[in-house]
Amino acid sequence: MARSLNLGSIASSDSDKDSPEAKQSVPEDNINVVIRCRPLSKKEIDENDPGVVQFPGGGQILVSIKCSLSKKEIDENDPGVVQFPGGGQILLSGLDSIIHGDNGPKTKQFSFNVVFEPRASQPDVFLYSGMTRLVQMAIEGFSTTCFCYGQTGSGKTHTLTGPPGMKEAADPFHPDHGIIFRSFLYLFSLLQGDRQDIHYVLKVDFLEIYNEKVIDLLNNTKRSLPVRWSKKSRSFFVENLFTVDCEELDDLLAVLEEGMRNRAIGAHNMNEHSSRSHTMLTINITSEQLMDNGVYITKSGKINFVDLAGSEMTKKTHSEGKTLREANNINKSLMVLGYCISSLSDPKKRTGHIPYRDSKLTKLLADSLAGSGVTLMIATISPARSNISETLNTLRYAARAKRIRTKPIIVMDPREALILSLKREVAALQSENEHLRTALQLEEAGHTLDEPRRPRLKTPPTLDLSRIARMDRSELSELVSHYAKENEALRQENAELFTSRDLLVRDQELVCRENERLLHTLEELASGRSRADSLPASRSSSSTSSNDRELVYSPGGSVLQGPRFKPEIVGNKEDPKPPHRLPESIQKELDKRRIGK
Numbered sequence: 001m002a003r004s005l006n007l008g009s010i011a012s013s014d015s016d017k018d019s020p021e022a023k024q025s026v027p028e029d030n031i032n033v034v035i036r037c038r039p040l041s042k043k044e045i046d047e048n049d050p051g052v053v054q055f056p057g058g059g060q061i062l063v064s065i066k067c068s069l070s071k072k073e074i075d076e077n078d079p080g081v082v083q084f085p086g087g088g089q090i091l092l093s094g095l096d097s098i099i100h101g102d103n104g105p106k107t108k109q110f111s112f113n114v115v116f117e118p119r120a121s122q123p124d125v126f127l128y129s130g131m132t133r134l135v136q137m138a139i140e141g142f143s144t145t146c147f148c149y150g151q152t153g154s155g156k157t158h159t160l161t162g163p164p165g166m167k168e169a170a171d172p173f174h175p176d177h178g179i180i181f182r183s184f185l186y187l188f189s190l191l192q193g194d195r196q197d198i199h200y201v202l203k204v205d206f207l208e209i210y211n212e213k214v215i216d217l218l219n220n221t222k223r224s225l226p227v228r229w230s231k232k233s234r235s236f237f238v239e240n241l242f243t244v245d246c247e248e249l250d251d252l253l254a255v256l257e258e259g260m261r262n263r264a265i266g267a268h269n270m271n272e273h274s275s276r277s278h279t280m281l282t283i284n285i286t287s288e289q290l291m292d293n294g295v296y297i298t299k300s301g302k303i304n305f306v307d308l309a310g311s312e313m314t315k316k317t318h319s320e321g322k323t324l325r326e327a328n329n330i331n332k333s334l335m336v337l338g339y340c341i342s343s344l345s346d347p348k349k350r351t352g353h354i355p356y357r358d359s360k361l362t363k364l365l366a367d368s369l370a371g372s373g374v375t376l377m378i379a380t381i382s383p384a385r386s387n388i389s390e391t392l393n394t395l396r397y398a399a400r401a402k403r404i405r406t407k408p409i410i411v412m413d414p415r416e417a418l419i420l421s422l423k424r425e426v427a428a429l430q431s432e433n434e435h436l437r438t439a440l441q442l443e444e445a446g447h448t449l450d451e452p453r454r455p456r457l458k459t460p461p462t463l464d465l466s467r468i469a470r471m472d473r474s475e476l477s478e479l480v481s482h483y484a485k486e487n488e489a490l491r492q493e494n495a496e497l498f499t500s501r502d503l504l505v506r507d508q509e510l511v512c513r514e515n516e517r518l519l520h521t522l523e524e525l526a527s528g529r530s531r532a533d534s535l536p537a538s539r540s541s542s543s544t545s546s547n548d549r550e551l552v553y554s555p556g557g558s559v560l561q562g563p564r565f566k567p568e569i570v571g572n573k574e575d576p577k578p579p580h581r582l583p584e585s586i587q588k589e590l591d592k593r594r595i596g597k
């Protein structure tokens with residue numbers, strides 16, 4: 001394969017979701033799970049620990065799990081087992097010499113939306129993971145989360161922020177910038193687009209969960225902050241978290257740098273720069289859009305970037321003392337996350353109890369995992385043979401997460417949402433009303449219906465929605481009832497107009513048919529007369545000669561049975577008016593036909 005990344009099914013589904021309709025309608029959605037396999041590290045190469053994951057294509061990863069060597073033998077002669085056969089697949093196998101069990105090699109197969117092979121670059125991961133869609137949706141008012149999951153040293157921090165020591169402000173075009181930096185750039189490029197009618201406010205916070213304590217990374221007091229439940233938003237939140245207003249891209253970059261500097265990092269046998277905490281960077285995006293009718297609509301979206309600490313086998317990392325305690329806390333919270341993911345992915349269990357409250361991490365991720373958010377999980381794996389059991393664990397974890405469904409919604413003030421929906425309905429009904437009136441020509445010609453015209457309904461005064469926040473209950477309910485009444489009146493009027501239109505259409509059909517019949521009779525009479533001219537005697541018994549009689553259109557011609565017309569024969573062409581007037585367009589059409597003949 002020429003490219004270093006391996007796209008599976010999401011490549012097509014992603015583009016479907018880019019359509020405006022897909023963005024507006026938000027049916028249940030699965031968590032989007034992508035896999036990134038890092039290259040072998042220098043240490044692994046030095047220790048002759050070759051790559052063993054295979055990518056056979058179609059979003060699949062194959063893992064050979066049966067091998068004839070014992071665990072001890074594998075540990076001692078630890079070859080790579082991850083291979084990349086292409087097409088989105090990963091194959092985990094032993095080396096040929098050790099892979100054959102009694103019945104030949106056994107593989108475990110996994111399937112994912114997108115699989116990034118070791119050569120995939122940082123821009124590849126940003127562009128093809130679905131991250132751009134998350135940024136777009138956050139601007140539209142959705143709550144979105146990108147989280148990295150994987151064993152220690154598998155490349156979570158590298159994927160989110162780049163290699164250790166990466167300076168955010170240094171070179172904006174540096175190829176090693178991670179997803180967070182690239183998302184910042186993309187976010188600003190979208191916000192600075194041509195939407196002058198929308199005003200955006202960005203507020204950013206950055207926290208870490210270290211040994212089950214929530215620490216503010218932007219207000220470096222190392223004080224533990226409480227996590228509480230909000231009845232209003234029906235989600236957990238961190239109390240007293242410091243937020244920074246970010247007007248410029250530089251503000252965001254400064255926040256990222258500050259937080260990265262303050263986060264807990266430690267060294268162990270498997271990673272010299274190991275994150276010892278889970279971190280969560282959140283960009284809250286509030287948009288105020290001025291609608292056509294002068295109304296402001298506010299939406300609140302957000303992007304969470306979550307860098308989980310890596311699961312670690314303490315035997316392998318040789319952790320002790322402080323590092324061991326950190327590892328235990330990390331593993332414990334990841335285990336709770338695992339229970340939650342496992343319950344949520346099981347259709348029978350997902351409606352039951354989900355143990356979010358068992359760790360701070362799951363409390364804060366609850367909404368992203370099963371609530372109203374849109375979530376991208378990047379599972380990072382190592383290709384090394386020595387990490388095969390962690391790689392299998394990560395892939396199993398990721399496969400379960402892929403089955404979780406969320407129901408994304410746009411976050412809006414409920415009062416604004418109600419008023420907006422009523423206003424939309426009123427606008428739709430008004431335009432329907434307008435259309436019906438035009439069709440029935442009620443505007444200029446005055447009404448042709450029997451009843452007098454009803455006075456036009458008035459649009460409620462334009463309203464600045466920022467005022468709504470200050471309105472008391474009675475003012476609000478008055479406003480809502482105003483819209484509801486107008487809505488009801490428009491519905492009624494439109495229903496009546498529809499009935500009238502139906503009646504007229506039916507009359508028109510009858511009239512046309514009668515007209516054709518009359519014209520036919522006229523033709524017959526004309527040809528009869530010419531025949532009569534040539535005949536010696538008239539066959540007519542009428543006192544009026546056929547010559548004198550002229551058929552004038554009567555909407556009530558004797559054969560007409562329309563509901564609004566009486567049978568009538570008009571014998572005089574001077575007769576002023578038919579008893580009922582038809583809409584002008586119909587009348588003109590009929591006149592045209594008559595004259596034409």
Ligand SMILES: Nc1ncnc2c1ncn2[C@@H]1O[C@H](COP(=O)(O)OP(=O)(O)OP(=O)(O)O)[C@@H](O)[C@H]1O
Pocket residue numbers: 037038039041118150151152153154155156157158159162163164271273274275276308309310311380
């Ligand atoms: N895709 C990659 N390409 C090149 N180097 C990588 C890649 N992924 C990871 N690395 C390197 O591997 C090392 C470990 O990566 P990283 O610190 O991101 O792992 P981690 O999963 O965050 O670990 P921990 O859970 O211990 O924090 C780093 O030096 C990183 O730069």
